[in-house]
Amino acid sequence: MIHAKGIWKVFGQGENRVEALRGVSLTIHKGEILAVMGPSGCGKTSLLNCLSGIDHISKGTVEIEGQNIHQMKEKEKDRYRAEKMGFVFQLYNLIPVLSAVENVELPLLSQGVRAKTARERAEEVLTRVGLRERCHHRPGEMSGGQAQRVALARAMVNQPGVIWADEPTGALDRETSKMILDLFEHFNRVDETTVVIVTHDPAVAERADRIIYMDSGRIVQERDTRRKVNSPVCMRGSNE
């Protein structure tokens, strides 16, 4: 479970001060698929970066499985992220000179996993995303959808508890987006991975279990898509 309480994220000072998050509280349950929506600049990426420990927070707490990640030392936090989290971004962020399998095995190698084991696990997860035949292709030799499947395989190779995805379908057409979302659902169902997706696309958000809507650094609404009801702000996500 991920539990955030009263998080503020402030950039800059004086005239340049921007309050990207203004006291957000939120609980994300294990095995949940959560979508984060809201207008451009409302704080979606800031929320994802603060919850995952990529960014420092200005105030508040974030606990993941009972551990306060913002109290960890930088190195400890880096290791925690590498071992327990996967990340998927809009523009794939793959290393262009490496093949698909080399990109996917990289997180394991950097954690000291033996080369042979890392290769086997990378091939296994590439098979799960349907790219076994493309293992030795480089990102530049692939379509956008294939590159994003490699990025998803890289995010999943560690079997993380949670995947943070920032506009993972933003650069893809509708059919390809659907395929990527099917894969998120597959990993969520089979591996019980918690998935948090920032998206502008209502069709993507509808695939989540719950949608939170943000505006001006706050959560303004949340909706449980399984029950198809609107709920007022303070049920599970709120602002303080």
Ligand SMILES: Nc1ncnc2c1ncn2[C@@H]1O[C@H](COP(=O)(O)OP(=O)(O)OP(=O)(O)O)[C@@H](O)[C@H]1O
């Ligand atoms: N590094 C930064 N320095 C200063 N301001 C920042 C920085 N990063 C984000 N901001 C500001 O914080 C606010 C929230 O930005 P954020 O990227 O979280 O919004 P978003 O909802 O993800 O937007 P988009 O949908 O356009 O990606 C914006 O006003 C943005 O300009």
